[in-house]
Amino acid sequence: GENVEQHPSTLSVQEGDSAVIKCTYSDSASNYFPWYKQELGKRPQLIIDIRSNVGEKKDQRIAVTLNKTAKHFSLHITETQPEDSAVYFCAAFYFSGGYNKLIFGAGTRLAVHP
Amino acid sequence: SQTIHQWPATLVQPVGSPLSLECTVEGTSNPNLYWYRQAAGRGLQLLFYSVGIGQISSEVPQNLSASRPQDRQFILSSKKLLLSDSGFYLCAWSVLAGVETQYFGPGTRLLVL
Numbered sequence: 646g647e648n649v650e651q652h653p654s655t656l657s658v659q660e661g662d663s664a665v666i667k668c669t670y671s672d673s674a675s676n677y678f679p680w681y682k683q684e685l686g687k688r689p690q691l692i693i694d695i696r697s698n699v700g701e702k703k704d705q706r707i708a709v710t711l712n713k714t715a716k717h718f719s720l721h722i723t724e725t726q727p728e729d730s731a732v733y734f735c736a737a738f739y740f741s742g743g744y745n746k747l748i749f750g751a752g753t754r755l756a757v758h759p
Numbered sequence: 760s761q762t763i764h765q766w767p768a769t770l771v772q773p774v775g776s777p778l779s780l781e782c783t784v785e786g787t788s789n790p791n792l793y794w795y796r797q798a799a800g801r802g803l804q805l806l807f808y809s810v811g812i813g814q815i816s817s818e819v820p821q822n823l824s825a826s827r828p829q830d831r832q833f834i835l836s837s838k839k840l841l842l843s844d845s846g847f848y849l850c851a852w853s854v855l856a857g858v859e860t861q862y863f864g865p866g867t868r869l870l871v872l
Contacts, residue, residue, distance in 0.1 A: 694860060734803065744791075745791060747861055749802055
């Protein structure tokens with residue numbers, strides 16, 4: 646069935662270090678992979694996304710890579726800052742009987758220590 | 760630009776009471792609409808999605824229901840709340856056609872006592 650696994654569940658880094666979060670998906674037909682950042686008590690906000698026709702996308706300190714063969718994608722944050730502390734969710738897009746939906750990973754709680 | 764609203768922002772209800780949460784979207788037509796629930800410290804659980812007026816698909820069996828009386832209005836309801844219904848309820852929208860991003864509303868925090 647539809648499933649997205651996300652690792653690690655928690656990640657603690659020192660300010661300035663890099664952070665990497667990994668996700669795997671089950672349906673090879675999935676073709677869109679967004680990443681959301683959720684600060685405490687707030688709504689999830691899209692930070693970057695990638696479609697299946699590219700292997701990598703970068704936006705300043707954030708990058709996402711996609712390996713369609715292995716069915717996994719990763720979020721890379723470089724030069725982390727305390728304001729990067731949040732829960733990060735990956736997601737994979739599925740077509741389901743004419744409906745479109747995102748299947749989310751369980752989330753990664755990132756803590757960046759000054 | 761598109762805007763999504765949810766109300767109320769917070770709600771405290773006794774067990775067994777009814778529930779009605781509302782979500783509206785501005786600045787777009789014929790959106791896909793979604794209801795998610797997020798338990799404290801947990802992930803996002805898709806509850807319902809809708810591709811048009813009166814068209815609702817339920818993801819999980821539960822005592823909640825959803826309705827879409829207008830193109831840009833999505834309502835989440837319950838006749839009798841359970842303790843387990845507590846959580847953060849998020850409405851989201853996306854463009855109907857194609858593979859598009861979902862954008863979340865500000866959410867309603869529900870506490871059932």
